Amino acid sequence: MTPQPAERAGLTMADVARLADVSVMTVSNVVNDREDRVGAETRRRVLEVIATTGYRVNMPARHLRQGRTGSIVLAVPDFASAYFGELAARLAERLRPHGFRLVMELTRGTLDDELETLSSPHLDGHDAIILSMTAGTARDLVDAQPRKPLVVIGERSVPSDFDHVAMDNVGGARLATEALLDAGARRIAVIGGQVDGPESMPVLRTQGYRDALASKSVPWDEGLVISSGVGLADGKLAIMSLIEAGVQFDAVFGLTDAAALGAMSALAATGRRVPHDVKVVGWDNTELATYAVPPLSSVEPDNSAMADAIVRLLLRRLDDADAPAETATPPARIVHRASTR
Amino acid sequence: MTPQPAERAGLTMADVARLADVSVMTVSNVVNDREDRVGAETRRRVLEVIATTGYRVNMPARHLRQGRTGSIVLAVPDFASAYFGELAARLAERLRPHGFRLVMELTRGTLDDELETLSSPHLDGHDAIILSMTAGTARDLVDAQPRKPLVVIGERSVPSDFDHVAMDNVGGARLATEALLDAGARRIAVIGGQVDGPESMPVLRTQGYRDALASKSVPWDEGLVISSGVGLADGKLAIMSLIEAGVQFDAVFGLTDAAALGAMSALAATGRRVPHDVKVVGWDNTELATYAVPPLSSVEPDNSAMADAIVRLLLRRLDDADAPAETATPPARIVHRASTR
DNA sequence: CTGAAAGCGCTAACAC
DNA sequence: GTGTTAGCGCTTTCAG
Numbered sequence: 035m036t037p038q039p040a041e042r043a044g045l046t047m048a049d050v051a052r053l054a055d056v057s058v059m060t061v062s063n064v065v066n067d068r069e070d071r072v073g074a075e076t077r078r079r080v081l082e083v084i085a086t087t088g089y090r091v092n093m094p095a096r097h098l099r100q101g102r103t104g105s106i107v108l109a110v111p112d113f114a115s116a117y118f119g120e121l122a123a124r125l126a127e128r129l130r131p132h133g134f135r136l137v138m139e140l141t142r143g144t145l146d147d148e149l150e151t152l153s154s155p156h157l158d159g160h161d162a163i164i165l166s167m168t169a170g171t172a173r174d175l176v177d178a179q180p181r182k183p184l185v186v187i188g189e190r191s192v193p194s195d196f197d198h199v200a201m202d203n204v205g206g207a208r209l210a211t212e213a214l215l216d217a218g219a220r221r222i223a224v225i226g227g228q229v230d231g232p233e234s235m236p237v238l239r240t241q242g243y244r245d246a247l248a249s250k251s252v253p254w255d256e257g258l259v260i261s262s263g264v265g266l267a268d269g270k271l272a273i274m275s276l277i278e279a280g281v282q283f284d285a286v287f288g289l290t291d292a293a294a295l296g297a298m299s300a301l302a303a304t305g306r307r308v309p310h311d312v313k314v315v316g317w318d319n320t321e322l323a324t325y326a327v328p329p330l331s332s333v334e335p336d337n338s339a340m341a342d343a344i345v346r347l348l349l350r351r352l353d354d355a356d357a358p359a360e361t362a363t364p365p366a367r368i369v370h371r372a373s374t375r
Numbered sequence: 376m377t378p379q380p381a382e383r384a385g386l387t388m389a390d391v392a393r394l395a396d397v398s399v400m401t402v403s404n405v406v407n408d409r410e411d412r413v414g415a416e417t418r419r420r421v422l423e424v425i426a427t428t429g430y431r432v433n434m435p436a437r438h439l440r441q442g443r444t445g446s447i448v449l450a451v452p453d454f455a456s457a458y459f460g461e462l463a464a465r466l467a468e469r470l471r472p473h474g475f476r477l478v479m480e481l482t483r484g485t486l487d488d489e490l491e492t493l494s495s496p497h498l499d500g501h502d503a504i505i506l507s508m509t510a511g512t513a514r515d516l517v518d519a520q521p522r523k524p525l526v527v528i529g530e531r532s533v534p535s536d537f538d539h540v541a542m543d544n545v546g547g548a549r550l551a552t553e554a555l556l557d558a559g560a561r562r563i564a565v566i567g568g569q570v571d572g573p574e575s576m577p578v579l580r581t582q583g584y585r586d587a588l589a590s591k592s593v594p595w596d597e598g599l600v601i602s603s604g605v606g607l608a609d610g611k612l613a614i615m616s617l618i619e620a621g622v623q624f625d626a627v628f629g630l631t632d633a634a635a636l637g638a639m640s641a642l643a644a645t646g647r648r649v650p651h652d653v654k655v656v657g658w659d660n661t662e663l664a665t666y667a668v669p670p671l672s673s674v675e676p677d678n679s680a681m682a683d684a685i686v687r688l689l690l691r692r693l694d695d696a697d698a699p700a701e702t703a704t705p706p707a708r709i710v711h712r713a714s715t716r
Numbered sequence: 717c718t719g720a721a722a723g724c725g726c727t728a729a730c731a732c
Numbered sequence: 733g734t735g736t737t738a739g740c741g742c743t744t745t746c747a748g
Contacts, residue, residue, distance in 0.1 A: 057735045060735080071733065091496050093499050094439040095435075098433070122455070123454040126454060137478045158431050158432065266662055322636075325610075325637055398719045432741090433740085436743090439726085
């Protein structure tokens with residue numbers, strides 16, 4: 035039998051208690067499955083009233099009373115990013131056994147507004163914050179004064195008083211570049227790279243690229259560094275503009291898989307074969323890399339280890355707000371696929 | 376000057392009021408930017424105390440008092456799905472001007488648990504719910520007794536008392552199939568299809584496929600319908616198993632872009648050329664379809680119109696809980712790209 | 717422009 | 733097993 039639909043939204047526990055002829059505490063105990071605190075018959079009666087009336091617990095009230103919400107937020111700059119989607123999936127899976135739900139929220143607007151997010155009030159509605167810092171820098175973080183357990187991911191130089199899961203940006207970029215050099219490439223375009231500026235993700239990866247060139251005595255050419263974005267469209271546009279400008283290149287290092295896939299799309303569209311004419315490497319080792327045509331070699335920042343570390347630091351911090359800050363940096367690996375054969 | 380870091384977490388408005396030598400109401404007014412209710416000097420003093428102490432508003436308390444949270448949840452079966460990511464991005468953008476944030480939460484476990492989600496309490500922490508129904512059926516919805524403004528998306532036959540933005544599942548599948556037939560295909564594999572059962576997404580799209588075959592008098596072969604999942608891996612496996620079983624086919628209709636891309640990966644790996652040997656169509660018209668190699672033709676369910684409709688129905692329902700339920704079904708289009716040339 | 721009182725709906729702590 | 737009390741931190745309402 036289908037129960038009656040909800041009577042009204044404004045129903046409270048007190049209403050249910052009155053209808054079931056019990057105290058509010060008993061209703062609360064039933065709702066919270068405290069089996070030993072309520073008799074079977076009483077329980078049945080309360081559940082029946084709940085089913086009939088369509089009563090639902092008021093979550094904000096519960097959260098206020100309990101001083102916690104049970105949710106942890108992953109603040110991302112872009113909902114439509116495969117990388118963050120996969121990270122979110124991993125985190126959700128790991129947090130659930132500990133009684134936390136993962137929710138994703140958008141950092142305000144562009145990549146540069148990550149720090150705004152920390153000072154905007156709505157993230158405080160969660161028990162902890164996981165923040166990806168790609169554009170922001172160390173100093174910004176101190177200014178933002180986070181007041182919740184916070185784990186920062188993706189940046190290298192975070193002030194030492196923040197918990198931090200770092201990506202091996204320089205090391206991974208070196209691996210990517212070496213893979214291309216080993217495959218015979220000598221003129222490697224970098225999509226999304228950045229030569230100067232504070233230690234952001236693009237700067238660090240470009241540094242690793244440069245290190246690898248130097249270690250193999252391959253000349254550095256700033257004209258091969260395209261300071262574009264790192265999305266699919268950016269990758270395609272970057273390659274198109276290189277070709278249009280007549281710049282010669284025999285390989286592409288995309289700072290993300292998305293950028294690399296966009297590049298591959300442009301290469302295919304202009305009749306260049308991967309890996310025969312141009313070799314390509316991406317970064318993130320997203321699921322898409324495996325299924326690209328041809329399959330895309332990619333830097334694997336050890337996403338699984340990063341998710342483990344994020345959860346570990348978070349739980350520790352929630353348990354002890356005064357624990358010393360810690361940094362974890364899982365080493366990057368590279369996964370070789372057909373795009374660098 | 377960098378302000379002092381937070382003193383402690385448990386700071387309340389009353390504490391700030393005492394330190395600034397004003398009433399809690401004045402602090403509240405400052406925090407809520409009610410400019411006309413507090414003098415410039417008082418305001419300055421309060422803000423200074425807030426900066427010094429690192430006070431932050433307790434969101435659950437505010438939400439309890441206000442009876443709303445300002446957030447709308449998109450409940451998805453999979454964080455790592457490009458389709459939902461793109462939908463979320465569109466919705467967030469459209470809801471922000473109305474003062475709502477979009478948050479993404481995971482429906483419990485598998486695709487089949489969408490309805491569980493409605494009865495699980497934590498979604499009640501938001502002002503409204505947007506639920507994608509792919510596996511569930513009409514009847515399940517009634518049983519779930521949603522007690523919040525709810526907009527259901529993606530399913531055709533939802534009970535008429537729910538607001539509903541439907542995808543043109545049958546029509547879109549017909550377009551996809553016709554595109555393949557027009558390109559000369561005669562044996563079209565369907566990845567993720569389902570022949571029998573309640574009106575779910577796979578059943579409806581398979582129906583559209585069948586309709587198109589019938590209208591062109593092309594024989595129906597149940598052996599071409601692979602009732603797999605619709606992810607990248609599923610698409611690849613489906614094609615591999617067809618090949619292994621020696622089933623002949625000259626086209627693939629992936630029920631999602633992901634399934635189609637997985638199929639293309641398998642086709643490339645086995646030396647089959649797209650579109651020359653096998654033509655392919657996907658569904659969702661995600662950004663990835665544009666950048667696939669070769670670019671993937673895809674059914675565009677008019678994602679933009681769907682997002683518009685979702686937001687419109689939601690705002691209407693929030694404004695008037697008793698408004699008559701409405702269904703919107705933006706017609707699907709097909710975007711022709713190289714995979715069906 | 718500023719403040720005092722009341723209460724949003726729930727659950728921890730403690731009776732009985 | 734069940735009930736009573738108190739109060740989480742905020743904002744609405746109403747006084748001044």
